[in-house]
Amino acid sequence: MKILSFNLYGINRQTVTRSKPERPVDATSAHRGTLLRKLLVGEKIDIAGFQEMQPHWRNWIRDNLSDLYGTISAEFGDHKDANTMIYRKECFEALDFGSFYLVPGAPGIPAKNPESHFARVCLWVVLKELATEKHFLFLATHLDTVESVKSEQARVVVDSVEPLREAVKTKYRVDDCQLILVGDMNSQPDAEQYPILTERLRDCRLASTGHTEDGVTSTSPGFTYCESEADYVRNGHIIDYVFVTEGIEVKEYTMIHAATNLCPYGEYISDHNAVIAELELP
Amino acid sequence: MKRLKLILSALLLLTLLLSACTPEGNVTPETVVTDPATEAPTEAPVPKTVMKVMSFNVWGGNSSNQTTADGSNKRVDARVSVRSKKLNVMLDAEAIDIAGLQEVKDEWKTWMRNEMDERYAFVGRSTQETGEGGYVIYRKDKYTVKDSGAFWLVEGAPTTPQKHPDSNFDRMCTWVIFQVTATGEYFLFLDTHLDTVDSVRAGQATVLVGQIPILQAKVKESYGTESCPVILVGDMNSEIDTEPYNIMSKVLCDTRTYSKGSTVARDFSTSPWFWYCKTEADYKKDGHYIDYIFVSKGITVKNHKMIQTATNLCPYGSYISDHNAMISEIELP
Numbered sequence: 385m386k387i388l389s390f391n392l393y394g395i396n397r398q399t400v401t402r403s404k405p406e407r408p409v410d411a412t413s414a415h416r417g418t419l420l421r422k423l424l425v426g427e428k429i430d431i432a433g434f435q436e437m438q439p440h441w442r443n444w445i446r447d448n449l450s451d452l453y454g455t456i457s458a459e460f461g462d463h464k465d466a467n468t469m470i471y472r473k474e475c476f477e478a479l480d481f482g483s484f485y486l487v488p489g490a491p492g493i494p495a496k497n498p499e500s501h502f503a504r505v506c507l508w509v510v511l512k513e514l515a516t517e518k519h520f521l522f523l524a525t526h527l528d529t530v531e532s533v534k535s536e537q538a539r540v541v542v543d544s545v546e547p548l549r550e551a552v553k554t555k556y557r558v559d560d561c562q563l564i565l566v567g568d569m570n571s572q573p574d575a576e577q578y579p580i581l582t583e584r585l586r587d588c589r590l591a592s593t594g595h596t597e598d599g600v601t602s603t604s605p606g607f608t609y610c611e612s613e614a615d616y617v618r619n620g621h622i623i624d625y626v627f628v629t630e631g632i633e634v635k636e637y638t639m640i641h642a643a644t645n646l647c648p649y650g651e652y653i654s655d656h657n658a659v660i661a662e663l664e665l666p
Numbered sequence: 667m668k669r670l671k672l673i674l675s676a677l678l679l680l681t682l683l684l685s686a687c688t689p690e691g692n693v694t695p696e697t698v699v700t701d702p703a704t705e706a707p708t709e710a711p712v713p714k715t716v717m718k719v720m721s722f723n724v725w726g727g728n729s730s731n732q733t734t735a736d737g738s739n740k741r742v743d744a745r746v747s748v749r750s751k752k753l754n755v756m757l758d759a760e761a762i763d764i765a766g767l768q769e770v771k772d773e774w775k776t777w778m779r780n781e782m783d784e785r786y787a788f789v790g791r792s793t794q795e796t797g798e799g800g801y802v803i804y805r806k807d808k809y810t811v812k813d814s815g816a817f818w819l820v821e822g823a824p825t826t827p828q829k830h831p832d833s834n835f836d837r838m839c840t841w842v843i844f845q846v847t848a849t850g851e852y853f854l855f856l857d858t859h860l861d862t863v864d865s866v867r868a869g870q871a872t873v874l875v876g877q878i879p880i881l882q883a884k885v886k887e888s889y890g891t892e893s894c895p896v897i898l899v900g901d902m903n904s905e906i907d908t909e910p911y912n913i914m915s916k917v918l919c920d921t922r923t924y925s926k927g928s929t930v931a932r933d934f935s936t937s938p939w940f941w942y943c944k945t946e947a948d949y950k951k952d953g954h955y956i957d958y959i960f961v962s963k964g965i966t967v968k969n970h971k972m973i974q975t976a977t978n979l980c981p982y983g984s985y986i987s988d989h990n991a992m993i994s995e996i997e998l999p
Contacts, residue, residue: 418759422982425758425783426751474784648983649755 433524461494461503766857927969
């Protein structure tokens with residue numbers, strides 16, 4: 385299955401590129417959504433976790449993707465922003481879903497560390513792959529930008545992994561429940577949050593047995609005009625991830641340069657690039 | 667401390683299990699499936715079948731370093747693995763129902779088998795000599811193939827590979843009898859590719875149009891229908907108003923001229939080779955119009971258009987083929 389993690393940038397208006405302020409970008413969800421659908425179809429995405437899902441984005445997805453994908457969202461506790469996931473209806477069934485907030489104890493009701501910008505949330509969905517009847521968990525989150533709270537938030541997410549897996553095994557009487565976590569972690573591989581996130585999960589970029597991305601190309605370059613691929617931003621600003629539990633095989637890990645004019649599905653789908661992992665459940 | 671941790675994780679587990687049973691209001695399920703049947707008015711008249719059909723010569727080549735033909739000397743990664751991904755995107759975005767493809771060689775067949783959008787299925791066959799196929803891809807949730815076959819474009823139209831001595835290749839035509847799943851209507855879809863040798867094309871066109879009433883009769887007899895609408899698509903290697911074109915347009919309607927809505931100007935090239943354009947003003951306009959969609963009388967043509975798939979400006983990714991894609995939206999009688 386192909387998994388996408390994509391921060392879709394919450395704005396819904398005209399803007400400009402970071403590298404060339406004179407270059408206009410139509411950053412409305414109506415325009416960028418059309419390109420997003422091309423990417424989803426072209427890359428044959430099975431499941432995606434999106435961040436910065438403002439209401440206009442959620443409406444667009446509901447109106448324009450429902451023939452292919454089911455959608456589940458979890459709103460922030462204090463903001464209209466949300467984490468949204470979509471899954472290919474033909475291949476998967478969503479058995480259950482819920483959310484918890486990124487403060488210790490992982491409460492199911494809105495809660496916030498006073499220092500965090502927002503009441504950040506993590507969405508979890510129990511999915512069944514229809515062809516194999518295998519159950520697995522899909523989590524999507526977006527950590528805060530405030531340095532002091534990110535480790536605590538990462539800890540809450542990671543500590544929920546095993547209890548969630550156990551809960552699914554008990555509830556559905558299955559022997560195994562692998563887990564996929566996607567999101568914009570606002571944390572680079574050398575940040576203190578990264579070892580926390582990789583305590584129980586593997587970073588697909590490193591676990592890939594096939595093609596993979598280098599460790600320097602930014603996943604979040606901002607809208608960038610490039611003459612050629614040589615202009616991709618390579619400053620190691622890697623903050624968008626797909627993490628998986630031990631049993632999942634990572635066949636490939638790729639990035640679509642959606643934040644550039646060179647994106648094969650049309651210029652500037654977001655200010656982030658789209659990261660894609662091809663996975664196989666055990 | 668250990669005990670405290672144990673209690674905490676038990677509490678977390680309990681919270682998650684509880685929230686699993688009763689999702690909070692902050693979680694918005696937007697996938698509630700609505701049954702379209704319950705939304706439709708109970709006694710609505712049966713709407714006419716509208717479908718989007720495409721004719722597309724996908725180019726059988728598989729080169730990773732193809733030169734453009736416009737003198738700019740740009741290079742094109744024209745491997746089928748690269749181009750077919752874009753075709754999937756176009757099929758989805760243009761909501762194509764049925765497409766007749768030409769020059770479907772092995773790499774394209776592999777794509778149809780393994781990587782084509784799952785909503786589509788394919789039917790067709792290849793010629794003996796070139797291995798190029800006339801393959802028809804269609805939305806399997808909307809149409810059912812009742813029967814299909816092929817005939818070769820030589821006099822007598824045999825069903826085994828044959829070649830006119832002057833023709834470059836053993837040209838053929840794939841035919842498919844479709845049934846519309848929703849309405850039960852039948853129609854005939856043909857996909858062909860005439861030769862490049864001038865002297866044989868009129869003969870090939872004559873064979874082609876001669877087979878249509880025979881196939882229509884087969885549909886009427888086999889399925890008890892009163893009529894059988896026909897759609898013929900293909901790369902005819904013949905420009906507008908040439909003899910082969912006139913043979914076909916005498917019995918069928920060219921959707922370009924019969925379109926009630928928008929259409930394509932005849933001075934465009936449908937087959938510009940890989941063509942680099944700075945802007946749309948650079949689209950090739952030399953009248954090399956050779957790819958067509960023909961329909962039988964009674965079919966309404968709502969609109970006809972061309973996607974500049976042979977250029978860098980194609981909205982579904984640059985250079986899907988060396989031909990452009992022709993698309994007609996039609997309504998069955």
